[in-house]
Amino acid sequence: CAPYVGFPKTVGALEITNKVFKKQGIKMPLANQSTVTEATRFDDGFKVQGEIFGTEHIAAMHKNAPANQKHIANYLSEFCFGDTYTRTGLDLQMRELITLCAISTIGGAEPQVKAHVQANLNVGNDKELMLDAVTQCLPYIGFPRTLNAIACINQIIPANA
Template structure:
């Protein structure tokens, strides 16, 4: 199939038999969009449709493009993602984009779930409690980043130590330890989130290395960032590529 036929087939798989509303007003633009996203990007690299839709959800959440997020919640379910997986992907955004934007996205997801008679709240994926969230979060940090965590903590000024404690207990304890998604996909989603934020160069580089440490190879990172392209644009995509190439040179 050429990219036109591929785009039609993929769009139908994701969204059903409907026609995008933009065809009535901006058909040329919709053709460019559909053929790039659904005819090319969706077929590039080594990720499956479930992984691609998880990436789409977190980038749309990060960008706060909520109408498109709502549409992709349905698409995510159409390719086999569960309500738990969808919620966990969006929860994963909170440490990087903040609670208000994450809540905006959760509200959109809940509307879709209610329309499909999915009972709320969905089952809890919590695995930590108040007594061990810091300990388990720190252990997860070390699993992802290794010795870099100890070095970072040693270099942190004394009046900022609380931020490192929050990072371990909140970001990694409260979120990374949850069920529903495994560590490899959580770390891959985090790379996509920080890449789409812009201005987070140090975090992008750190999470490229973190992905490598948990078993996501360079091909997977290139594919994931390519999948972000239609939603975050070329500048952020090329920046992320440069950090992947810096951390993982081609000769490696």
């Protein structure tokens, strides 16, 4: 979740998770799930971005980024998708569903929510699964953010679809 909600919130959640794991007798540290190196993280991230959003779209994003913002496109490919999406442990469908929920929790990120609704469709998740997942977030994120996420889902996938 770090690429979406930031490191402080992620570290806080990990501290709690580690306490629960310790209490449950789960041996720490867990096995490393990384699959990239410093040399491969951009290419591997670009590849998985292409699988999700279309290689042409990602190539155009990089090509059309203003010179003073190219570093953001690179970070997105390297960190968000290279370091994170290529990890073992979760398949692409589950990783995208979690991403949709994580982005929905922060509010004010509706363009990214819509992009990840489409990404969920692209990796094989359907509307009902997305609605179910966002509904499960309701007690934690409240009605406004839940309703915003549902509106994004309905904008990408019409309400009667």
